[in-house]
Structure formats: structure tokens, C-alpha cells
Amino acid sequence: PFIFPMFIMGGAFIPELLPPKPIESNVSYETSYITDTIDVIDNERAVTETLRDFHQKTGICPHVLTLSHDDWVRYDSLENYSLEKYYDMFYDEEHFLLVYSEYYYEDDDYLDWSWECIIGDDTIKILSDSKMDKFNDDFYEELSRSSTPLSDDLIAMFSDAETRFMKGGGDIEGALATITFMLIWGGVVGVGIISTISGFITSR
Numbered sequence: 001p002f003i004f005p006m007f008i009m010g011g012a013f014i015p016e017l018l019p020p021k022p023i024e025s026n027v028s029y030e031t032s033y034i035t036d037t038i039d040v041i042d043n044e045r046a047v048t049e050t051l052r053d054f055h056q057k058t059g060i061c062p063h064v065l066t067l068s069h070d071d072w073v074r075y076d077s078l079e080n081y082s083l084e085k086y087y088d089m090f091y092d093e094e095h096f097l098l099v100y101s102e103y104y105y106e107d108d109d110y111l112d113w114s115w116e117c118i119i120g121d122d123t124i125k126i127l128s129d130s131k132m133d134k135f136n137d138d139f140y141e142e143l144s145r146s147s148t149p150l151s152d153d154l155i156a157m158f159s160d161a162e163t164r165f166m167k168g169g170g171d172i173e174g175a176l177a178t179i180t181f182m183l184i185w186g187g188v189v190g191v192g193i194i195s196t197i198s199g200f201i202t203s204r
Contacts (some may be wrong), residue, residue, distance in 0.1 A: 019166055024059060033052065033063055034051070034063070037065070041151050042151070051064070058161050060095070063090075065100070066090075066099075076169065096117070098116075100114075115143075138157065
């Protein structure tokens with residue numbers, strides 16, 4: 001019982017350090033990558049090609065949904081709306097849904113935007129927490145550059161899937177913390193085992 005937890009922790013973190021394998025989908029469906037309800041994606045063809053390439057390399061089917069603030073405001077949060085929308089649109093756990101919203105404040109001449117990412121359970125081995133945190137940080141930086149259209153921002157985020165999502169590494173800080181704990185715990189258990197064996201030999 002003292003040694004077994006070390007194997008459990010090692011088995012949980014070691015796979016995250018290795019490059020993930022693309023999802024082998026058993027789901028057959030008509031593939032549509034964009035639902036642009038507010039006409040903000042000006043180069044839909046290029047974005048579609050990028051999303052299709054992402055799908056082929058990861059096995060995860062991405063979908064970008066754009067809408068106005070009024071479409072989801074009654075749901076209290078964009079996250080609640082996006083989660084419900086995921087299960088309205090898809091019947092599997094292999095999709096990556098990015099919901100993008102805009103609201104224009106006429107009085108201040110200011111455009112406010114927000115987004116939410118909903119991922120299926122089967123995508124978590126590739127779209128880990130650390131990779132999605134990095135994705136959201138980078139997407140914020142892309143959107144903050146008001147000089148670039150949304151099409152270019154989406155292409156920048158979903159292109160080069162091998163580098164962004166298919167590399168090993170995972171949560172390095174968490175893995176190092178776990179390895180450190182395993183070494184300390186292993187040392188304590190090792191000393192206890194040696195002490196017990198030594199005491200047994202001495203008593204004999």
C-alpha cells in the first residue's frame with residue numbers, strides 16, 4: 001500500500017509528457033467547420049482549410065460559431081450557453097467548439113468581444129488544461145490586435161497543430177511536483193523497508 005501510490009501517480013503524469021496520438025474516430029458525420037451568424041469571418045474558405053487540416057492532424061473536429069451578445073445574454077454566461085450549444089450541435093465527445101461573441105457599444109464607439117471553448121471528453125488527452133490555457137492566452141493576444149481580422153486570428157490559432165497540440169510536455173510544473181513528491185515518498189518508504197528488514201535480521 002505504500003509503494004502502489006507511486007505507480008498510480010507515475011501512470012497519471014508520464015503519458016502527458018509523451019506526444020499524444022490523433023483520435024481515431026468511429027463517428028461518421030457531415031463535417032461543417034463554421035457557423036458565422038454575424039458575418040465577421042471575411043475569409044471563410046481559408047479558415048475552413050485551416051480547420052480541416054487541424055481535424056486531419058489531431059482527429060478532433062473543430063467548429064467555430066459566431067453570434068451576438070443578445071443571443072446568449074439570457075443564459076447568464078457565455079459558458080452556459082456554449083455548453084448547451086455543444087450538445088445541441090454534436091452527439092459525440094470528439095469536437096472542439098469555439099464560440100465567439102461580439103457587442104458594439106455605439107455611445108463609446110467600442111467593440112467588445114468574448115469567447116468560450118468547449119471540448120469533448122475524448123479530446124482531453126490532446127487538449128490538456130495547460131495547452132488550452134496557452135490557447136486562450138494566445139487567442140486573447142491575437143484578438144487584441146485590432147488591425148487583424150478575425151479570419152487571420154483563427155488561422156493563426158488553428159494552424160500548425162503539431163506544435164501547439166501534438167507535442168509532448170503536458171503540465172511540466174505539475175509533473176515535476178509529482179516526481180519530487182514521488183522521490184521523497186520513495187526515500188521515506190525505502191528507509192522504512194530497509195529498517196524493517198534490518199530489524200528482522202538482527203532479531204533472528
